[in-house]
Amino acid sequence: MWGDGPYDAGDFVSDTAESDAFNGGCQIGTVSCGSVNMVHNYMDYSNDSCMNLFTVGQKARMRANLLSGGFHNALANSNKCTPPSGGVDTGCNGNINNFPYSNGFENGLGGWTQDNGDSLDWTRQSGRTPSGSTGPTRADQGSFYVYVEAFNPNFNKTAILNSPCLDFANGTTPTATFRYQMTGNAVGTLRLQASTGGAYTTIFTQSGDQGAAWRTANVDLSAYSGNDLQLRLVVNTSTSWQGDIAIDDLKISNASADKCDGIPAYNANNN
Missing domain, CATH: 2.60.120.200 (Jelly Rolls)
Known part of the structure; x- marks a missing residue:
């Protein structure tokens, strides 16, 4: 997958195919960087109706994000009725x-x-x-x-x-x-x-x-x-x-x- 840049920018997940840019629409079969682009992946910019998968590596990365020490660990510990410790910063201005x-x-x-x-x-x-x-x-x-x-x-x-x-x-x-x-x-x-x-x-x-x-x-x-x-x-x-x-x-x-x-x-x- 592209990492907000050409293929060498990387997305830090080893089992996603390299791509030199995002994909729009549903460009099935598009090839870049020597492999078929993973246009069905939820982390691309294909049409919503085209998306249907995460890879095993992406799943592991998301789970790690919610485990102890993960960036969003507070969300996993929320009781969903009150904000987790420290709150959730939406980045809103005003x-x-x-x-x-x-x-x-x-x-x-x-x-x-x-x-x-x-x-x-x-x-x-x-x-x-x-x-x-x-x-x-x-x-x-x-x-x-x-x-x-x-x-x-x-x-x-x-x-x-x-x-x-x-x-x-x-x-x-x-x-x-x-x-x-x-x-x-x-x-x-x-x-x-x-x-x-x-x-x-x-x-x-x-x-x-x-x-x-x-x-x-x-x-x-x-x-x-x-x-x-x-x-x-x-x-x-x-x-x-x-x-x-x-x-x-x-x-x-x-x-x-x-x-x-x-x-x-x-x-x-x-x-």
Whole structure:
């Protein structure tokens, strides 16, 4: 498996096949580094419907992480009713409990933060992106948006933007909506992921060229009602400069808190 870099970066698990980059879609039979890529592995970036396995080495590494001395040993000892000793740090910056919440990136990142563990930053932009034939020509709402620039040396990189903490304690049907633009002949993958303090779960994903127009993603967050939640926008670039991915006009609703009707459940084909 790739380790956030070409095959020699490594993933520290001996029984995963070497790969020179992440895989998107479901590219069965793809060969790199002299072997067939393990596109069915949950640790790759294939479509969710394509994933179905962990290796024995990955299983051992995950179990070791929960044993005494492991990085997440406190989780294994939790009674699931109160936080484990020391708590679980979600890495959240700020606390949003007043809904509806919106962020059009008109005044900086609006409380969202660049992740320290990725390999590429998001960029706040007004007007068109620097590269032609890829990226939007203007913001969808207001004057600014955020995007990931895919020009060299940003190939096969990961960019993560973390949300503030979202407090859904008083809500019943939280939802998120945002506008996205993905155009070009080598567009990578966009994901929205969610965490209540542990691992992140992908709740929206889109890959490849989606045309030059801004499109809408509507995401149902009702599974996280009653919890503190952190979202993150994750982009994996591809192998060419024609692959910018942009986000604008992000809104989060919490029906009982903002007394609105909510937003329809996620449909990747909405536009």
